[in-house]
Amino acid sequence: MSLVVHQVIGGAGPYDAITNQALRFRRLFDQWGWGGVDAAVHIDPRMGQKFVPMRTLVPHPDEVVFTQYSAYTPGLRDLLEGHGRSLVLCQNITPPEWFWQYDPLTALQCYLGRRDAERVMAAATVPAGASRYTAEEFGADTVIPILFEPERYGKPGPRREPPAGGGEVLFVGRLCPHKRHDSLIRAVALLRARHRPDATLRIVGEPVNDHYGAMVQELGDRLLGKDAFVWERGITQDELADRYRGADVLCCMSEHEGFCVPILEAFHYGLPVVGRPSGGVSEVGGDATLLTDDEDLGVVAALLDTVLSDGALRAELLERGRRRLVAYDETSTAQALRTALDRVVAAAPVAG
Amino acid sequence: MRPEDALAHARLRSAEHAATTIPTGGLEVERSDQPSDDQLVQWAVIEPDLREVRSTRRGPVGSAVTALKQGQLRLMGQYHAQVTSVQNRLNVHLALRSTLLREEVQAMKQEIVWLRGRVAELEDRAGIVPPPDPVDRPSTAPVLPDADADRPDGSPR
Numbered sequence: 001m002s003l004v005v006h007q008v009i010g011g012a013g014p015y016d017a018i019t020n021q022a023l024r025f026r027r028l029f030d031q032w033g034w035g036g037v038d039a040a041v042h043i044d045p046r047m048g049q050k051f052v053p054m055r056t057l058v059p060h061p062d063e064v065v066f067t068q069y070s071a072y073t074p075g076l077r078d079l080l081e082g083h084g085r086s087l088v089l090c091q092n093i094t095p096p097e098w099f100w101q102y103d104p105l106t107a108l109q110c111y112l113g114r115r116d117a118e119r120v121m122a123a124a125t126v127p128a129g130a131s132r133y134t135a136e137e138f139g140a141d142t143v144i145p146i147l148f149e150p151e152r153y154g155k156p157g158p159r160r161e162p163p164a165g166g167g168e169v170l171f172v173g174r175l176c177p178h179k180r181h182d183s184l185i186r187a188v189a190l191l192r193a194r195h196r197p198d199a200t201l202r203i204v205g206e207p208v209n210d211h212y213g214a215m216v217q218e219l220g221d222r223l224l225g226k227d228a229f230v231w232e233r234g235i236t237q238d239e240l241a242d243r244y245r246g247a248d249v250l251c252c253m254s255e256h257e258g259f260c261v262p263i264l265e266a267f268h269y270g271l272p273v274v275g276r277p278s279g280g281v282s283e284v285g286g287d288a289t290l291l292t293d294d295e296d297l298g299v300v301a302a303l304l305d306t307v308l309s310d311g312a313l314r315a316e317l318l319e320r321g322r323r324r325l326v327a328y329d330e331t332s333t334a335q336a337l338r339t340a341l342d343r344v345v346a347a348a349p350v351a352g
Numbered sequence: 353m354r355p356e357d358a359l360a361h362a363r364l365r366s367a368e369h370a371a372t373t374i375p376t377g378g379l380e381v382e383r384s385d386q387p388s389d390d391q392l393v394q395w396a397v398i399e400p401d402l403r404e405v406r407s408t409r410r411g412p413v414g415s416a417v418t419a420l421k422q423g424q425l426r427l428m429g430q431y432h433a434q435v436t437s438v439q440n441r442l443n444v445h446l447a448l449r450s451t452l453l454r455e456e457v458q459a460m461k462q463e464i465v466w467l468r469g470r471v472a473e474l475e476d477r478a479g480i481v482p483p484p485d486p487v488d489r490p491s492t493a494p495v496l497p498d499a500d501a502d503r504p505d506g507s508p509r
Binding site: 046095097098100101102104177178180182183186189190193194195210215216218219222223287288290292294296298299300301302303305306307310312313316317320 | 353354355356358359361362363365366367369370372373374375377378379380381382383384385386387388391395404408
């Protein structure tokens, strides 16, 4: 079956995860011999000719419109409601309550995005979510996970034992309020105070705004000290790989995650994962992670210490992590995407 | 240790070390339904930071573009100050109005509660059986169309 699939996303930019995934999906479509163009509402000039403005997209009735919905996208609903063949993959949208105090414009975007999501999903021939959690939250029955390509990440480093009394805790993700970097810093401060005085924390990610980034930096400097706390932003993929190879454990204290790619990245690099069982975290991590929703951050600190001390526990978690990676390999995602697109075509046959 | 046993073990260890604490204060993220009045007033006064004006390119080209942009802004400084003062005037008034309106609504709500109590007390004294709560009665007011709803003929808006 030859198909024309046009992709639509809200914003296209060089460091944007949705954009990169759209480009990888396009490579898949090329492999399958399918045509189509990629469109976006806002296009960063650095994207060159890879994306066309969404307003120029006029799909033929037998073509499929495939959109990844992750933020309020003006005009998208009208496009979908006027077209009979569409697949909407919802990547989840953070509840605005997390942003009103810290970044009101982002809060507004989240508010509008979540409000519009119901009708965007209803307008789709096949609505889907990037995780079971997201699918259920946004009224979809199909799951198309993130396309995880191990070759993008390079080889894991040699396995090593964490140093006695120390160890590096890593977290990768935007500095946004719902990611709870404040809880992470406090958990590591307790780890240092109670169990491992030389433990360090490294966080990697762009802040939602400079003011919020400064507040996280101030808390880290105050509770951990400049020698034990590092915040990095704007690093390359190779540098990020080195950060994973140099770390001993990934700790994700986020309270809202649609999927949480860093967990799969940690599994790829052979890192154990400790954190909160929020949203898609427990689904993606499964039994390969140590998760707790205890309010007492001392429990998180003790979990971190246990995983850094107990070699057998680490080995078991890493083995389970490898099995989770198999469940999320790119072939499975490609198959899920193709099946969903087949359903779109089957559900909306073109007359004549 | 098996992963399934790790959490119970961690809870025990945390309880054992409960006496060892860390300093309080600093960022502690809180959720909120909407920004507070104080925040609205803070945000109302816009003060663009010149340091935020920069090139997205790296290296010497980026530095040159950043310097050019900042130089242009300095040249236009007097005009921008005028524009922002006009915007600030509107922002501050809107933020203030919002605060005053919220306080008035709050006062009116309290007054309604007091009046309802007073009416109930007088009805009780006079032996009057109160009519059903208006909230439970079917509304006779015209139903306004939902701005987001489809048209009556089913066509999308």
